[in-house]
Amino acid sequence: MTEVISEELPITRQKPFDPPAEVTEIREKARISRLRFTDGHLGWLVTGHHQVREVLGSPKFSNDPRKHHLLDKRFQGDVPDDPEARKPQPGLFLSQDPPDHTRLRKMLQGQFTVRRMNQLSEWIGTIVDDQLKHVRSLNGKADLVTEFALPVPSLVICALLGVDYDERHRFQEDTATLLRLGSSFEEVRAALERIQGFMRELITRKKANPGDDMISDLLATGEPTDEEASNMAMLLLLAGHETTANMLGLGTFTLLRHPDQLKILKDEPESIDNAVEELMRYLSIVHFGPVRTAVEDVEIDGHLIKAGDTVLLHLPAANRDPDKFAGDPDELDLRRPASGHVAFGHGIHQCLGQQLARIEMRIGFSKLFQEFPDLRLDVAPEEVPLRADMGIYGVHSLPVAWSA
Template identity: 40%
Template sequence: MSSAAEPEIPDFPAARAPGCPFDPPPVWQTLRNENPLTKVRLWDGSTPWLVTRYADQRALLADPRISVDSSRPGYPHLSPHGGGSNLAFLRMDDPEHARLRRMVTAPFAIKRIEAMRPAVQKIVDDLIDDMLAGPNPVDLVEALALPMPTLVISQLLGVPYTDHQFFQENTNAIIRRTATPEERAVAGRQLGEYLAGLVGQKLTDPGDDVLSDLATRVNAGELTRREATQIGVLLLIAGHETTANMVALGTLALLEHPDQLDLLRKSDDPKVVASAVEELLRYLHITHNGMQRVALDDIEIAGRTIRAGDGVLTLNEVGNRDPEAFPDEPDTLDITRNARHHVTFGFGVHQCLGQSLARMELQVVYNTLYKRIPTLRRAVDLDQIPFKHDGFIYGVYELPVTW
């Protein structure tokens, strides 16, 4: 079906409604209800398919006829940069994707992650101690949301935390949608050179960390140094930036829903905390510009035909609000909801490798922060909080809080 058959092709991305920072753009919600598979127009004039319904998203993300390879013609690039060179297996199809991903699955296994919980708890407690001993108000992003996952992923990977400002700044350049191709290229090159240096050190002086495991595989001929470096870059970026945004944005959402915050604060049940994490992941879904794919073959879905070579965007933040999947007021934050089946971490073979780590970190933060600081509240009006509308990962640049 050609794009000419559509009465109107909306531009992508779209703006959120004023005063509704936690909700997807209303135009996509409307399309999900009225035209769940439609074309949209990107910055370069290309018109990929936008998939807004939960069931269709899961079907496509699990379909082997859909590719994540960003070098294929028709792949829907969301900005004029052509990136993907440092994203390791994130932009690869099987079997190469599976080969490289297997190299780092063990450190993210649930049992290994659970063994890290006491260490993460100590990091969170120490950071909250520093908050309470320091100035009031304070920026929660700077005081807790960003340093916590950065410390955790640094220890897990074997990256010196003292270099955190360097890799955080370069990460911001890579994920900022408005960054120029030159800015993104420089940031990618600097991060690549940095990780390559660390991998090189661990070839001869390994430790007990993920980069040392990768270096061991390089020595064994299972990986090239370039592959090990690219995996390191991917894990470093994904391991701190996503969770940091969920900590801050989730806290803000709870502060705006005091009844839900009260339920969470008063409960000592780990199941309530875990449920709250899943619901916040569903309700917020910080990857707010969709998951990009390109069709390898013709695919019949939702009464339409996606042709081979067509770009596809699965807008999972809208799928997570689909009443067919979440029938009880899906636009409402309800931490008692069974939301575990959300598609925030994707679906199929490319679902997020680090989801167990993210869940554990969020459980520790959400179970600790509001109990230790029960009077936590915003220090500024909601309209004064700077949201990340210009990034591929949604959140807030600052969250001033007081108590």
């Protein structure tokens, strides 16, 4: 078959809620195509839903960054050529393969069961209520990101991990540096070291004075080393507030721009579960990625991916694949059966905290529009600053207004 080859990854979004139009065009030509990486490697771009799931679910692909070819200097900068400089640190299980990944993730799985997360619903509802009372006190105008979307998941994950919310300045700014596409390798390394320093201090405090929190429970098992526990806690802290915060912000922007769909949510509150799944599918806030590298030859959808080939999986494109989702997947439809999306990934690296994120979004969106039924944008839609410069997509701010 004739191969579709992209000399670089399209990253510019023409519309605020859609993947880049060029990526959609590539998907319609070939669900698997070739992509030139920044080091000259001719790897693969996977944009089809079924094909993305097949790669993510296959043990023939590695997530070890030492095996990956460098994707793109536009947002990776000058990464050292030495693969050992990209060696995953102890405890960073997101970048590790079995058996290390299996051992580390198993230590945390009991903390994130559906049952345990559901038991937190009332408590999360109280956090949301309190934050909405704060928003109500702001006299009719606010930046919803600063006052609601970011605080809610930050308060939740800080409380679950036993992190003092007043210390959030010690990780939120550096988290932004880690996610900013234009950050240099040196800037990322320095930000990571600062966060790790904070987490090491936290581990030391928890060992001396355990509390009723996930980190204390993890340390009580005696299984992880201090370095592993520190990095595992860091992953949970960063992933636990950035992703949900951006879904709450971008999701609200989306609903305000789709009043017909917002009306469904208001008129049919029982639709919230599926509404969250559809928003996850439609928005897919992972800007692009993840990346995997084949550790042995594997054939997928008629394409031979050879050992050593690096593959970029494009989740936003896969979640708009008409081969999977009925109707027009480029349209938001809160009544669409949206299960099976890959917004949380798939396979052994599927998001550990996805049930927590779902509960936060269900409660957050429901209570927000109950409390502020006339919520509206306070700027023109094109003036909302988009996070096109970040690895996790969303809005930098969302100026809104309501009848005070």
